[in-house]
Amino acid sequence: MKTIKIGILGCGIVGSGVARILIEKQALLESRIGARLNLKYVADLDTTTDRGVAFGEGVFITDANTVLNDPDIDIVVETIGGKGIAKQFMLKALENGKHVVTANKALLASFGNLLVKTAMEHQVDIGFEASTGGCMPVIKTLRESLVGNRIEGITGILNGTCNYILTKMSNESCSFDKALAEAQALGFAEADPFLDVEGFDSAHKLAILNALAYGMDINLDDIHVEGITKITPMDIEFAKEFGYTIKLLAISKNSATEVEARVHPAMIPNRNPLSHVEGSMNAVTIDGDATGQTMLYGHGAGMMPTASAVISDIADIARNIMTGARHRVPILGCPQTNIRPIPVLPLSQISTPYYFRFEAADQPGVLSKISGILGECGISIKIVHQKGRRTNGTVPIIMITHLAKEENAQKALKEISTLDSIMNQPVVIRIEETDN
Amino acid sequence: MKTIKIGILGCGIVGSGVARILIEKQALLESRIGARLNLKYVADLDTTTDRGVAFGEGVFITDANTVLNDPDIDIVVETIGGKGIAKQFMLKALENGKHVVTANKALLASFGNLLVKTAMEHQVDIGFEASTGGCMPVIKTLRESLVGNRIEGITGILNGTCNYILTKMSNESCSFDKALAEAQALGFAEADPFLDVEGFDSAHKLAILNALAYGMDINLDDIHVEGITKITPMDIEFAKEFGYTIKLLAISKNSATEVEARVHPAMIPNRNPLSHVEGSMNAVTIDGDATGQTMLYGHGAGMMPTASAVISDIADIARNIMTGARHRVPILGCPQTNIRPIPVLPLSQISTPYYFRFEAADQPGVLSKISGILGECGISIKIVHQKGRRTNGTVPIIMITHLAKEENAQKALKEISTLDSIMNQPVVIRIEETDN
Numbered sequence: 081m082k083t084i085k086i087g088i089l090g091c092g093i094v095g096s097g098v099a100r101i102l103i104e105k106q107a108l109l110e111s112r113i114g115a116r117l118n119l120k121y122v123a124d125l126d127t128t129t130d131r132g133v134a135f136g137e138g139v140f141i142t143d144a145n146t147v148l149n150d151p152d153i154d155i156v157v158e159t160i161g162g163k164g165i166a167k168q169f170m171l172k173a174l175e176n177g178k179h180v181v182t183a184n185k186a187l188l189a190s191f192g193n194l195l196v197k198t199a200m201e202h203q204v205d206i207g208f209e210a211s212t213g214g215c216m217p218v219i220k221t222l223r224e225s226l227v228g229n230r231i232e233g234i235t236g237i238l239n240g241t242c243n244y245i246l247t248k249m250s251n252e253s254c255s256f257d258k259a260l261a262e263a264q265a266l267g268f269a270e271a272d273p274f275l276d277v278e279g280f281d282s283a284h285k286l287a288i289l290n291a292l293a294y295g296m297d298i299n300l301d302d303i304h305v306e307g308i309t310k311i312t313p314m315d316i317e318f319a320k321e322f323g324y325t326i327k328l329l330a331i332s333k334n335s336a337t338e339v340e341a342r343v344h345p346a347m348i349p350n351r352n353p354l355s356h357v358e359g360s361m362n363a364v365t366i367d368g369d370a371t372g373q374t375m376l377y378g379h380g381a382g383m384m385p386t387a388s389a390v391i392s393d394i395a396d397i398a399r400n401i402m403t404g405a406r407h408r409v410p411i412l413g414c415p416q417t418n419i420r421p422i423p424v425l426p427l428s429q430i431s432t433p434y435y436f437r438f439e440a441a442d443q444p445g446v447l448s449k450i451s452g453i454l455g456e457c458g459i460s461i462k463i464v465h466q467k468g469r470r471t472n473g474t475v476p477i478i479m480i481t482h483l484a485k486e487e488n489a490q491k492a493l494k495e496i497s498t499l500d501s502i503m504n505q506p507v508v509i510r511i512e513e514t515d516n
Numbered sequence: 517m518k519t520i521k522i523g524i525l526g527c528g529i530v531g532s533g534v535a536r537i538l539i540e541k542q543a544l545l546e547s548r549i550g551a552r553l554n555l556k557y558v559a560d561l562d563t564t565t566d567r568g569v570a571f572g573e574g575v576f577i578t579d580a581n582t583v584l585n586d587p588d589i590d591i592v593v594e595t596i597g598g599k600g601i602a603k604q605f606m607l608k609a610l611e612n613g614k615h616v617v618t619a620n621k622a623l624l625a626s627f628g629n630l631l632v633k634t635a636m637e638h639q640v641d642i643g644f645e646a647s648t649g650g651c652m653p654v655i656k657t658l659r660e661s662l663v664g665n666r667i668e669g670i671t672g673i674l675n676g677t678c679n680y681i682l683t684k685m686s687n688e689s690c691s692f693d694k695a696l697a698e699a700q701a702l703g704f705a706e707a708d709p710f711l712d713v714e715g716f717d718s719a720h721k722l723a724i725l726n727a728l729a730y731g732m733d734i735n736l737d738d739i740h741v742e743g744i745t746k747i748t749p750m751d752i753e754f755a756k757e758f759g760y761t762i763k764l765l766a767i768s769k770n771s772a773t774e775v776e777a778r779v780h781p782a783m784i785p786n787r788n789p790l791s792h793v794e795g796s797m798n799a800v801t802i803d804g805d806a807t808g809q810t811m812l813y814g815h816g817a818g819m820m821p822t823a824s825a826v827i828s829d830i831a832d833i834a835r836n837i838m839t840g841a842r843h844r845v846p847i848l849g850c851p852q853t854n855i856r857p858i859p860v861l862p863l864s865q866i867s868t869p870y871y872f873r874f875e876a877a878d879q880p881g882v883l884s885k886i887s888g889i890l891g892e893c894g895i896s897i898k899i900v901h902q903k904g905r906r907t908n909g910t911v912p913i914i915m916i917t918h919l920a921k922e923e924n925a926q927k928a929l930k931e932i933s934t935l936d937s938i939m940n941q942p943v944v945i946r947i948e949e950t951d952n
Contacts, residue, residue: 374813
């Protein structure tokens with residue numbers, strides 16, 4: 081029986097999970113794949129932490145170069161994370177003719193094009209199912225299962241931390257800060273939650289999915305990104321009254337010549353299956369022209385779910401090695417020569433319905449002024465809602481608009497916020513109505 | 517560029533959809549796969565129906581043998597359906613060394629083991645993503661993405677007709693017959709709905725999924741099957757009052773040495789993501805020991821969603837042909853030598869919570885008799901609910917039990933139905949509480 085030799089770089093949470101499956105499920109994997117997956121090395125500088133895994137003699141080492149330079153190693157698993165040393169190691173592995181499997185979305189989103197180019201030059205594969213959506217097979221689905229579809233759009237809840245916080249805020253009417261603190265206490269949020277709560281982690285993942293969906297370069301820079309730190313329990317309550325749920329969404333849409341790509345909190349109607357995705361769960365809907373809407377749902381992070389995705393990539397590459405089928409599926413879904421730099425539509429040019437909340441002085445004429453400005457900017461109002469919830473002599477005025485252009489909405493908001501009768505900045509949350 | 521030659525047998529709804537994608541999206545498929553997919557033949561006896569597809573000269577023929585015997589044909593797409601001529605053609609195709617792609621769950625569920633054996637003998641592949649769950653990539657997910665998991669269980673809404681009917685009954689409090697008639701008028705149900713509404717279509721699909729999930733033979737015969745024809749609006753209403761939704765579920769569970777496998781209407785709590793799957797949509801949750809619960813959701817039938825799944829199999833096989841990688845992934849997920857005949861647990865031995873509805877004479881002592889019998893049979897009651905909705909001098913008594921063994925439940929029900937004060941047969945609906 082063929083033996084495939086594997087080296088893991090970085091034995092943190094995900095790396096430990098991968099090691100555990102490779103060691104504890106060797107027989108199961110062998111019975112399914114028909115090859116032996118041999119974990120030859122696990123390299124990590126931290127030699128003291130107990131990973132709860134029984135490594136064989138000589139497997140745990142501290143020098144990554146031993147893995148990178150060992151001609152026996154077929155597959156390098158990069159589970160270091162970040163864009164520093166992980167990048168150097170991954171490039172080195174590829175240059176040394178080793179297939180690489182990684183969960184590193186930040187690295188792929190920023191340097192994916194270089195990494196793919198390097199892999200192609202050295203005729204090796206990069207597996208990255210674990211980078212996006214944890215154990216949900218969204219990479220394989222886009223790259224293989226939907227091959228007969230023009231992908232029309234993707235909408236994802238791709239960050240479990242944010243979804244946990246928003247679910248908690250919704251269920252318990254608590255503030256963002258309180259929900260974040262609890263998420264941190266329970267291990268659903270990192271000590272430094274910046275990348276998660278500001279939306280960048282979701283943007284990393286969206287950049288990867290867009291490349292696969294639309295046959296474009298990995299383009300992180302042009303994705304508009306907003307996080308959830310400004311969401312209040314009040315807006316969540318109003319959303320509920322109108323039949324909406326607020327989620328942090330990663331959204332992309334395929335126009336004829338451009339792509340929309342944005343990450344921001346959005347209100348979605350309760351008939352949208354994403355509205356029922358609660359807690360730290362992830363989900364992504366994909367609209368194909370043949371399939372209509374499909375959805376994948378699962379744990380988007382965590383030791384074993386992420387390790388499961390890494391293992392699926394290892395198995396895929398092992399099967400390629402066994403059958404001599406290198407690059408059987410192109411890394412980004414289509415051959416490099418067919419990948420184009422499709423432009424991302426500037427945010428100002430998108431059109432969407434909006435939720436506005438104005439904090440208005442409780443005096444006559446305010447509504448008329450607001451609606452006058454919106455009308456001048458070509459924004460048509462679908463619902464107006466004014467309730468007697470006074471805070472410091474002000475009343476919240478809620479408006480839900482029909483489809484409006486972002487630049488018009490921003491122009492109107494700027495003008496409205498200069499009104500004497502408007503306190504604070506207006507709250508703006510985009511509404512995603514599209515569903516099949 | 518390599519050309520892969522394809523012949524379609526049966527140009528009904530699915531066959532027409534496959535032909536349409538192959539013809540209209542030739543360029544897209546070529547740009548992704550790096551090979552030309554050439555539709556050489558479409559064979560169907562019906563030469564008059566307009567399929568809305570522009571076949572090239574000489575493509576549409578009436579003799580399937582022309583496809584089966586043409587040495588140029590690499591892949592035969594079987595979209596005839598049924599277990600008659602489709603079986604003969606598929607065996608012939610395999611024997612002639614052609615890969616086969618099919619959506620035919622009835623055939624696979626009944627003769628899959630023979631078909632797989634024949635394919636292995638002739639070193640060709642069978643693709644059957646379209647057989648189960650329409651465009652949801654459940655076959656690929658089980659066979660490839662979850663390779664590092666012991667599958668603990670599968671729960672699926674796998675029949676769009678039944679889900680449409682149950683959704684309609686729930687939303688409009690209408691009878692099964694009325695909902696079925698409307699489903700037929702709208703094309704969501706066939707003129708002869710027997711296979712769908714009696715649960716057999718779901719059972720066919722479950723037999724296929726079980727083989728992939730547990731490494732077992734395809735075993736249709738031992739799956740317990742009940743349909744939805746006895747579900748009433750009254751039970752749907754009571755279910756809602758207790759926070760449940762009624763769905764036709766295909767359920768399998770992996771015990772240590774046996775597998776539970778059953779299709780029947782079940783009550784599921786609203787926190788179960790399957791409870792939000794409405795209308796003709798399908799969904800399946802898969803519990804892996806590493807992933808926890810994942811779910812796939814999408815259109816389970818229809819021309820283009822099913823065709824999309826067929827195309828994904830064609831692409832997979834084309835990629836294997838291009839790279840010389842036959843049987844890269846074993847047809848049933850693991851090599852034939854590792855597939856075992858795992859026994860299915862008899863229904864009498866399963867344990868589950870139950871919903872009972874008794875139609876009782878409105879007189880003293882009835883409740884005491886019922887609960888006495890249940891107690892003697894070792895069945896512990898969780899909720900009792902008696903409401904004044906009298907029908908002909910009877911009152912419905914609802915009981916929800918704790919976990920109870922099926923054989924005990926059946927024994928108790930048999931005894932209870934002999935009571936003078938009990939009219940009609942008691943209604944029994946199993947409850948699926950398990951979710952992660």
